[in-house]
Amino acid sequence: MMDAGDKITPSEPSRKLSDAIRDVKNAFADRDDVVVDMREAHRMRLDLLAAELAPVFADVPAEMDSFDFAVSSGLQPRLWIDAVSHVAMGRDRRTYRFLKDTRVGRVVLAESTDMKTVADAVTRYVAERVVERQHVIEGGMESAVHGLHRPVVQEAEPPIRSETRRNGWTTFFAGLGLIAAGALVGLAVSLALFWDRIMQMKISF
Numbered sequence: 001m002m003d004a005g006d007k008i009t010p011s012e013p014s015r016k017l018s019d020a021i022r023d024v025k026n027a028f029a030d031r032d033d034v035v036v037d038m039r040e041a042h043r044m045r046l047d048l049l050a051a052e053l054a055p056v057f058a059d060v061p062a063e064m065d066s067f068d069f070a071v072s073s074g075l076q077p078r079l080w081i082d083a084v085s086h087v088a089m090g091r092d093r094r095t096y097r098f099l100k101d102t103r104v105g106r107v108v109l110a111e112s113t114d115m116k117t118v119a120d121a122v123t124r125y126v127a128e129r130v131v132e133r134q135h136v137i138e139g140g141m142e143s144a145v146h147g148l149h150r151p152v153v154q155e156a157e158p159p160i161r162s163e164t165r166r167n168g169w170t171t172f173f174a175g176l177g178l179i180a181a182g183a184l185v186g187l188a189v190s191l192a193l194f195w196d197r198i199m200q201m202k203i204s205f
Contacts, residue, residue: 022048022051025044025045025048026045026048028041038093039076039077041089042076042077042088042089042093043071043073043077045093045094045096045115046078046079046087046088046089048115049079049087049096049115049118049119050071050079052115052119053069053119053122056119056122056123056126057069057126060126060130066082067081067082067126067129068080068081068082068083076089077089081122081126082129084100084102085099085100085101085109085125086098086099087122090111095111096110096112096113096114096115096117097110097111098110098118109125110122
């Protein structure tokens, strides 16, 4: 007989109650009797998928409010990821279908009877949306920084134009000075050549 103080040692320490609960829920979802109808079966499986994705949903930045992460009620329950994508169950009640609404219609991003396969597809989709948002924010910051530096470049333009204008006037006056100097030299040479005639004309007068 077992003493009252003896403790029970589990033969399989790795087994978890949550895994057993999930197996039981899957078994209930597989039943085709009046106890569990199609809608309840769909919602039960979507709840299991939502529980599988709970750590992913928890890691999404709090400032990103574009995700829904909720199972909707209705004739066809859906696990909404965001406004344009959701997971629904196929007609066989076992196939998870990850769908997205686009401008050209609804497309299937992933489809499998394996819950983890679809969970991986949803995780990658969420990661892509997070990265896209980061790129948009970084692009906006780069544009803002570029805009802050742009007035400095514009303010530097007037001195450059002023310097160009000043160089133009300097060149003009330099050319005018050369012309005047040439004229004076020519006048001096002419006086030297005709100096004798000028003196003779003064004497004759």
